Amino acid sequence: MKKVTIRQIAEHLNLSIAAVSRALDGYSDISIETRQRVLDAAQEMGYVPNRAARQLRRQKTDAIGYILPAGTPGFSEAFFSEFLVGLGDETPRHRLDLLISTAGSSLEREKELYRDWVRSQKVDGFILNRIRLSDWRVRYLHENQIPFVGMENSLDGIEYPHVEVDNTGGVAALVEHIHRQGFRRLAFIGGPQDLKIQVARLAGYRQGLAHCGLDFDPDLVVESELSAAGGYQEARRLRWLSNPPDALICLNDEIAFGALHAMHDLGLVIGREVAVAGFDGVSASAHTRPPLTTLDIPIHQIAQTLVQALALRLANRPVQQNCLALTPRLLLRASTGA
Amino acid sequence: MKKVTIRQIAEHLNLSIAAVSRALDGYSDISIETRQRVLDAAQEMGYVPNRAARQLRRQKTDAIGYILPAGTPGFSEAFFSEFLVGLGDETPRHRLDLLISTAGSSLEREKELYRDWVRSQKVDGFILNRIRLSDWRVRYLHENQIPFVGMENSLDGIEYPHVEVDNTGGVAALVEHIHRQGFRRLAFIGGPQDLKIQVARLAGYRQGLAHCGLDFDPDLVVESELSAAGGYQEARRLRWLSNPPDALICLNDEIAFGALHAMHDLGLVIGREVAVAGFDGVSASAHTRPPLTTLDIPIHQIAQTLVQALALRLANRPVQQNCLALTPRLLLRASTGA
DNA sequence: TTGTAGGCGTTATCAA
DNA sequence: TTGATAACGCCTACAA
Numbered sequence: 253m254k255k256v257t258i259r260q261i262a263e264h265l266n267l268s269i270a271a272v273s274r275a276l277d278g279y280s281d282i283s284i285e286t287r288q289r290v291l292d293a294a295q296e297m298g299y300v301p302n303r304a305a306r307q308l309r310r311q312k313t314d315a316i317g318y319i320l321p322a323g324t325p326g327f328s329e330a331f332f333s334e335f336l337v338g339l340g341d342e343t344p345r346h347r348l349d350l351l352i353s354t355a356g357s358s359l360e361r362e363k364e365l366y367r368d369w370v371r372s373q374k375v376d377g378f379i380l381n382r383i384r385l386s387d388w389r390v391r392y393l394h395e396n397q398i399p400f401v402g403m404e405n406s407l408d409g410i411e412y413p414h415v416e417v418d419n420t421g422g423v424a425a426l427v428e429h430i431h432r433q434g435f436r437r438l439a440f441i442g443g444p445q446d447l448k449i450q451v452a453r454l455a456g457y458r459q460g461l462a463h464c465g466l467d468f469d470p471d472l473v474v475e476s477e478l479s480a481a482g483g484y485q486e487a488r489r490l491r492w493l494s495n496p497p498d499a500l501i502c503l504n505d506e507i508a509f510g511a512l513h514a515m516h517d518l519g520l521v522i523g524r525e526v527a528v529a530g531f532d533g534v535s536a537s538a539h540t541r542p543p544l545t546t547l548d549i550p551i552h553q554i555a556q557t558l559v560q561a562l563a564l565r566l567a568n569r570p571v572q573q574n575c576l577a578l579t580p581r582l583l584l585r586a587s588t589g590a
Numbered sequence: 591m592k593k594v595t596i597r598q599i600a601e602h603l604n605l606s607i608a609a610v611s612r613a614l615d616g617y618s619d620i621s622i623e624t625r626q627r628v629l630d631a632a633q634e635m636g637y638v639p640n641r642a643a644r645q646l647r648r649q650k651t652d653a654i655g656y657i658l659p660a661g662t663p664g665f666s667e668a669f670f671s672e673f674l675v676g677l678g679d680e681t682p683r684h685r686l687d688l689l690i691s692t693a694g695s696s697l698e699r700e701k702e703l704y705r706d707w708v709r710s711q712k713v714d715g716f717i718l719n720r721i722r723l724s725d726w727r728v729r730y731l732h733e734n735q736i737p738f739v740g741m742e743n744s745l746d747g748i749e750y751p752h753v754e755v756d757n758t759g760g761v762a763a764l765v766e767h768i769h770r771q772g773f774r775r776l777a778f779i780g781g782p783q784d785l786k787i788q789v790a791r792l793a794g795y796r797q798g799l800a801h802c803g804l805d806f807d808p809d810l811v812v813e814s815e816l817s818a819a820g821g822y823q824e825a826r827r828l829r830w831l832s833n834p835p836d837a838l839i840c841l842n843d844e845i846a847f848g849a850l851h852a853m854h855d856l857g858l859v860i861g862r863e864v865a866v867a868g869f870d871g872v873s874a875s876a877h878t879r880p881p882l883t884t885l886d887i888p889i890h891q892i893a894q895t896l897v898q899a900l901a902l903r904l905a906n907r908p909v910q911q912n913c914l915a916l917t918p919r920l921l922l923r924a925s926t927g928a
Numbered sequence: 929t930t931g932t933a934g935g936c937g938t939t940a941t942c943a944a
Numbered sequence: 945t946t947g948a949t950a951a952c953g954c955c956t957a958c959a960a
Contacts, residue, residue, distance in 0.1 A: 255711070257937060268947045273939060283945060300709035304651065305937030307642035308952045315689075320678055330874075333671035340658055340692035344703075349712065351653075352690045354678035365682075371638035373593070374687065480877045513877040536668075539818045539851040541879040595953060606931045611955060621929060643953030646936045931960075937952105944947075 256297045265293055276301070307373075315349035316562055317375035319365055321382040329478070329506050330534035331551060338555025339379065346563035351375050363388065370398055377401075377562050379555075384446045399565040401558045404448040405575070413561040413571045415554050415578060419452035419531075420459060422547040422580035423501065426529055427460025429545075429582065430499050433589035435527045439472035439497035441486050441507050450503060453531065457501055472497050476507055483510025487528075491518055498526050499588070505530035505537045508544055512587065527588040533581070542586030549580045594635045603631055614639075645711075653687035654900055655713035657703055659720045667816070667844050668872035669889060676893025677717065684901035689713050701726065708736055715739075715900050717893075722784045737903040739896045742786040743913070751899040751909045753892050753916060757790035757869075758797060760885040760918040761839065764867055765798025767883075767920065768837050771927035773865045777810040777835035779824050779845050788841060791869065795839055810835050814845055821848025825866075829856055836864050837926070843868035843875045846882055850925065865926040871919070880924030887918045 258276070262269040267290070274282050275290035276299075293299075307313050318339055320332060336352075343350045351374060355362040366389060369375055380389055380402035387406040393399075394410045401413045430438060440457045443450045454473065461468055471493060476482035483502060487510065490497055500515075502508035508530030512522060520526045523542050530537060533548025557576060564571045596614070600607040605624070612620050613628035614637075631637075645651050656677055658670060674690075681688045689712060693700040704727060707713055715737035718727055725744040731737075732748045739751045765776060778795045781788045792811065799806055809831060814820035821840060825848060828835055838853075840846035846868030850860060858864045861880050868875060871886025895914060902909045 255709070258939095259937075269938085270940085270948075271946055273937095274946090277939080281945065286945080298709060300706060302646070302937050303710050303712055304642045304645035305952090306939080308640070308646050308936090308954090309938045309940085311952070313642065320675065329671065330668060333667065333674075336671075336674065336690070337658065337692055340690055341694075344691060350690050352674070352678055352688045353682060354675055356679075368638060371593070371636060372641050374641055480874065484877070509874065509877045512879065513881075516879050535818065536847065536874060539822070539847045540877075541850065541854050543851075596955095597953075607954080608932075608956080609930055612930090615955080619929065624929080640953050643936090644955080646938090646952090647954045647956090649936070929960105932958085934955105934957090936954090939951090941950080942948090944945105 255302075256299045257302065258299070261290065261293050261297060261299060264297070265289055311373075312376050312566075313349075313373060314347060315351050315375045316343065316377045316379060316559070316566075317351045317353075317369055318379045319362070319369075320352065320354045321362075329504075330536050331504065331506070331532050334534060334551040335381070335555045338552040339559055341552070342556040342559035346559065348559070348563060348566075359388070363392075366392060370396055376566050379558050379562060383448045385448055385451060386446070399562060401562045401565070403554060403558065404452075406448065411574060413558075413565065413574050415557055415576045417549055418577065418579045419449055420456035422582070423453045423456025423531070424460035424463065425582055426501065426545070426547060427457060428463055429584065430501070430527050430529065430588050431460075431464040431466065433527060435499040435588075436466065437469075437472065437495070437497040438466065438499040438501060439474070439490050440501045440503075441474055441476050441483060441490070441511060442503045443476060443478045443507075445475070453503055476503070478504065478506060480506050480510035480513070483507030484514045485510070487511035487514035488518070491515075491520075500526065500528045502528065502530045505532045505534045505544060505546055508546070508587075509536070509540060512540055512544065523586045523589050529588055531580070533583055537583075538585075540587070545585045545588040546583050547580035548583045549578060554578070593640075594637045595640065596637070599628060599631050599635060599637060602635070603627055649711075650714050650904075651687075651711060652685060653689050653713045654681065654715050654717060654897070654904075655689045655691070655707055656717045657700070657707075658690065658692045659700075667842075668874050669842065669844070669870050672872060672889040673719070673893045676890040677897055679890075680894040680897035684897065686897070686901060686904075697726070701730075704730060708734055714904050717896050717900060721786045723786055723789060724784070737900060739900045739903070741892060741896065742790075744786065749912060751896075751903065751912050753895055753914045755887055756915065756917045757787055758794035760920070761791045761794025761869070762798035762801065763920055764839065764883070764885060765795060766801055767922065768839070768865050768867065768926050769798075769802040769804065771865065773837040773926075774804070775807075775810065775833070775835040776804065776837040776839060777812070777828050778839045778841075779812055779814050779821060779828070779849060780841045781814060781816045781845075783813070791841055814841070816842065816844060818844050818848035818851070821845030822852045823848070825849035825852035826856070829853075829858075838864065838866045840866065840868045843870045843872045843882060843884055846884070846925075847874070847878060850878055850882065861924045861927050867926055869918070871921055875921075876923075878925070883923045883926040884921050885918035886921045887916060892916070 262272045275287040377399035383404040390406045405414045476486040530546040537544040600610045613625040718740035721742040728744045743752045814824040868884040875882040
């Protein structure tokens with residue numbers, strides 16, 4: 253593979269490299285016919301601009317970064333798979349590259365990663381999710397004037413383009429539905445307290461209970477790992493209570509998968525003796541047994557929207573609306589009753 | 591964020607930038623104490639080398655690419671999620687970056703992507719999977735002398751480091767197990783004919799049938815999309831046959847998830863009236879109902895191994911063994927009988 | 929052991 | 945409308 257540079261095109265056409273460069277970049281101060289000659293030659297010779305050189309000169313990378321909040325071998329949340337594909341599908345449309353890494357388990361390692369990427373100018377901007385109430389990343393990127401967008405916003409008082417799902421309203425509606433189905437002791441299997449979605453969805457749970465005139469029982473709110481294994485464990489534990497719950501509202505589908513499994517192992521008829529529900533609407537939720545009631549959000553589309561917003565910011569063009577509000581769709585399936 | 595360059599360190603210490611550069615890179619022709627001064631200053635000033643400049647100078651990117659064989663919104667195979675995390679966990683250990691994109695649906699678009707990445711020198715090497723019997727990517731990268739590694743090898747007569755799972759032996763053993771459980775009409779729900787895994791696993795199916803003295807019936811081999819939805823559809827269709835199968839061997843877990851769902855919808859008791867099995871051992875397979883019998887492969891570790899091999903090739907160091915053979919582990923669970 | 933200088937491929941600022 | 949030229953930040957002969 254002989255790499256063809258702008259200089260070769262110039263020699264080939266007896267032009268200066270400057271002229272070629274301008275023709276390629278579509279500047280107006282070049283004759284129509286010269287431009288065409290250059291374009292044809294470039295096409296024919298298979299010219300593709302060298303990223304590194306362009307980056308060095310323009311002082312930007314045309315790449316965006318996404319750091320997966322994970323790093324454990326078993327990790328497999330369908331959510332991230334769909335999210336990643338959304339990112340991957342959208343980035344090329346803006347002529348951006350997508351750089352990926354995993355954050356590992358420690359916050360310190362996560363910080364190092366972000367700092368390294370920022371300082372070495374690996375990417376022009378970031379996509380964030382799993383936002384925390386007070387999020388170091390938000391503050392750090394803001395301080396350093398690095399563009400970023402996020403799923404959910406943090407409470408650091410910093411404005412940035414984000415997608416906001418109505419977590420609270422969604423879960424409240426879910427709770428009411430489950431209540432209407434005749435379930436009376438609803439538990440909430442959540443995650444780490446500092447996650448934005450945890451707080452928002454838990455608030456929806458409490459709000460829903462209040463609407464239904466049900467008492468809030470702190471024993472019925474547990475903290476799980478964000479995995480099916482975690483959901484399994486906590487769901488079992490809940491059923492061991494002297495006065496166990498008859499419905500399990502899970503922070504996400506992954507946890508709900510584990511909860512379904514646990515309830516089945518305990519010999520319970522799901523949908524009748526116990527209800528289970530998730531959040532996200534990952535495609536696998538349609539294929540559990542029984543199919544999982546969940547709050548469906550368009551993950552793929554959210555990822556695309558985020559990339560679009562970030563691309564606008566990178567181009568210094570105004571993002572129409574800083575916050576895109578989304579209402580999750582309540583997908584009623586058999587896991588919460590026929 | 592003021593970006594600190596090698597030059598600033600030089601000025602700060604009254605040294606030439608060359609001296610600083612050498613100290614940083616650990617060359618020997620520099621006095622111990624100067625090196626230390628440089629290292630300290632770099633640390634203190636928060637110096638991180640600029641990627642673009644380094645790339646341009648060294649003519650390599652220190653990045654590897656992985657192009658997801660997907661692009662449909664619903665796409666979510668757990669396999670890729672685990673695979674990606676494996677890649678993401680391993681790349682930083684070799685000081686490599688990971689560049690991701692999605693291939694879209696058309697082969698033409700896939701070709702464009704690879705060509706673009708190669709010509710613009712976005713990455714130094716590639717990770718491939720979903721290898722096809724005769725694979726354009728393998729030939730193209732080989733011709734252009736771009737390092738790559740793959741999961742499975744193609745039949746293009748080109749050597750490259752790869753992980754080779756014993757697909758055939760694995761499925762054959764699975765078939766024998768299912769036969770021992772008393773099932774007699776085994777179907778195979780596969781995928782596109784040109785996929786290496788399809789051919790190898792189908793061969794295992796036939797080999798297993800032969801071992802068990804069962805006849806091969808072409809009606810029982812169907813081609814599905816590689817998704818739960820595809821599995822659902824084909825599984826249903828198979829049961830509509832006048833002489834339907836009582837066991838469904840699926841190309842992967844994703845298809846099996848759909849098959850489980852279909853069998854349940856048809857009111858069959860899975861594990862007794864009909865057996866279902868998958869391949870890959872994604873973590874979700876433990877949480878289906880009933881839990882899915884599958885051939886487990888260490889996806890995360892395979893991804894890591896591939897990155898290691900590629901890193902060695904990029905460093906021009908010999909890869910010990912060009913082919914790492916793996917035997918899948920037969921995970922016997924309830925979907926093929928108690 | 930250290931400094932000088934040239935260049936990697938592009939883009940942008942000048943003149944011509 | 946075009947061409948020469950100087951960066952961008954880093955690396956590495958070669959010279960000192």
